[in-house]
Amino acid sequence: MSIKTEIIGKIGALMTVAFGLVAALAWNSSIQALFREVFGTAENLPAMFGYAIIVTIIAVIATIWIGRLSELAKREEETGKSA
Structure with a gap:
């Protein structure tokens, strides 16, 4: 495996994790808002x-x-x- 392929693979993995984190934060905010609606x-x-x-x-x-x-x-x- 070439260094270029390895770098592209790692960048892809990091971008996937970053998008996952953004999605998790969005869900966290949504769930907190729902929680406030239901429980004050x-x-x-x-x-x-x-x-x-x-x-x-x-x-x-x-x-x-x-x-x-x-x-x-x-x-x-x-x-x-x-x-």
Whole structure:
């Protein structure tokens, strides 16, 4: 692998992570706004912890779900099946 190919690959990976971070920040702002609509101000400590717990639970569930989908797709690819 040439240095040029390696550099392009690394830049692509960094850009992907950067876009992921921007998307995460946008979702964070949206979820915080939703939380304020439902539960009122999120300035007090219990509300902040509630928000953190809810977001963590959603993140864990989403991560497990995406991991299972990824594993299923890999198995289907290995066996030659189409989705």
